[in-house]
Amino acid sequence: MNNTPAVKDEFGLMDWPEPACERGRHAIALATAIYTGHVRDQGTPYINHPVRVVAILKNELGVTEPDLLILGLLHDALEISPSAEPIIESGLGSAFAQQLRSMTPDHRLEQRPKQPGDADTWHDKIQALDQDELLVRLADRIDNLRDLRYSPDPDRRARFRASLTRTYLPLAQESREASTPLRAAFVLLSSEYQRHAQEKAAQ
Numbered sequence: 001m002n003n004t005p006a007v008k009d010e011f012g013l014m015d016w017p018e019p020a021c022e023r024g025r026h027a028i029a030l031a032t033a034i035y036t037g038h039v040r041d042q043g044t045p046y047i048n049h050p051v052r053v054v055a056i057l058k059n060e061l062g063v064t065e066p067d068l069l070i071l072g073l074l075h076d077a078l079e080i081s082p083s084a085e086p087i088i089e090s091g092l093g094s095a096f097a098q099q100l101r102s103m104t105p106d107h108r109l110e111q112r113p114k115q116p117g118d119a120d121t122w123h124d125k126i127q128a129l130d131q132d133e134l135l136v137r138l139a140d141r142i143d144n145l146r147d148l149r150y151s152p153d154p155d156r157r158a159r160f161r162a163s164l165t166r167t168y169l170p171l172a173q174e175s176r177e178a179s180t181p182l183r184a185a186f187v188l189l190s191s192e193y194q195r196h197a198q199e200k201a202a203q
């Protein structure tokens with residue numbers, strides 16, 4: 001799943017019109033360059049995660065808009081490599097780069113350790129996302145929740161669950177009537193959270 005053909009398969013580039021197809025190919029090249037060599041705390045190649053987010057958007061939430069799928073693929077690009085912003089902006093435009101900035105925690109953009117108050121700032125930043133950005137972040141949460149059992153860090157698992165109940169689940173509920181994909185994201189995230197809670201209680 002960490003190779004370019006797999007990304008193309010999830011995108012479904014064959015069905016995209018030009019120039020969206022060319023934009024998609026460029027996004028794949030950027031994603032491969034940015035994510036390659038990075039590993040998730042579960043020990044898996046990082047690029048597997050954004051590829052799965054694209055699959056969730058397309059196959060489970062009904063997203064067909066190329067730019068939204070591209071946003072899903074690169075949603076963590078500035079978190080992984082803030083210095084890649086000029087390359088992203090040059091290839092995909094300033095508006096796209098700004099979307100990524102709006103979806104990235106400030107301490108990651110500033111390449112510094114997390115500080116007191118950053119969680120509140122991130123909560124406010126998430127609440128200010130537009131519908132497309134929020135949908136990608138919810139798809140990101142769905143994949144992270146499915147993958148959470150493999151994280152070796154119990155503190156990370158606890159922080160993730162706390163952020164779900166404080167920020168993401170309420171926001172998903174509030175936004176569920178804004179679009180069919182957002183409604184589907186709310187249902188799916190709620191279902192995955194309930195399943196995770198049941199598994200945790202059974203341990």
